Amino acid sequence: MGFLCRFHCSRAGISPPPAAPGRLWVDTLGFSKGAALAEWFEAWFDEDYARLYAHRDAEEARLAVSRALRVAPELGEGPVLDLACGAGRHLEILRRANPLAFGMDLSSALLRMAPSALRPWLLRGDMRALPVKDGALSGICLWFTPFGYFSDEQNHALMLRLGHLLRHGGVLVMDYMNAELVARTLVPEDTLERAGVRVLSRRAMEGDRLVKRMVLTHLDTGDTREAMESVRLYHPAALQEMAVRAGLRLRSVMGTYGGGAFTEDSPRWIGIFERAW
Structure with missing residues (x-):
């Protein structure tokens, strides 16, 4: 398992340390330069969170990933990062189409809940200090609102970093709330x-x-x-402005996981961006 993770990570331009004996994933916090962790998200994403959000299930993930692959086929080839992957419900489905997809999350509790077959493809780390080389990824997915946790300055810096990680033509899937x-x-x-x-x-x-x-x-x-x-509540125009500064161009917007058009009453704002410059 450790060998597979290290092999895969090298393909994605990642250079993590070896997994500690008995550990189920590579933990990148030990060599990252992320901020000291004393935030709400460090304490909350645990077993209680998983119980309360159990209705966000594999079928919803299957619908979301299937539609995303149709709109952004780039997700089906090359290294793709499922950022804030949790227990891997989206990653498990994505990897059926793309064996180079991998995930990263801060929560040890949620990573422990991941299926055993996913664990070689998981990293633990802070998304503000991603251990990936610029231009290494074909795609990045952020499912179920893992953006906006930080200050405006850190959120803007994260968007810039995500843009830099994508190769030209790579895609970013931003699954966010309908702020209005x-x-x-x-x-x-x-x-x-x-x-x-x-x-x-x-x-x-x-x-x-x-x-x-x-x-x-x-x-x-x-x-x-x-x-x-x-969570910082960003309206679509603000997200698009941040994305443009990161070299990303909006390709498509959906309002539901099934691909429905975005309206003022849509439950989600799902933007598909591509690295354009």
């Missing part, structure tokens, strides 16, 4: 129960960020914890 719909239909507070966990969620716009604060109660033990999500 989110702001217009924001539910300030609700409670749900899923997979044995009760979650009280309070949502608010705090400046330009959508912030959700949660209190989770495990119904079997009564144990509680707090968690949060905080």
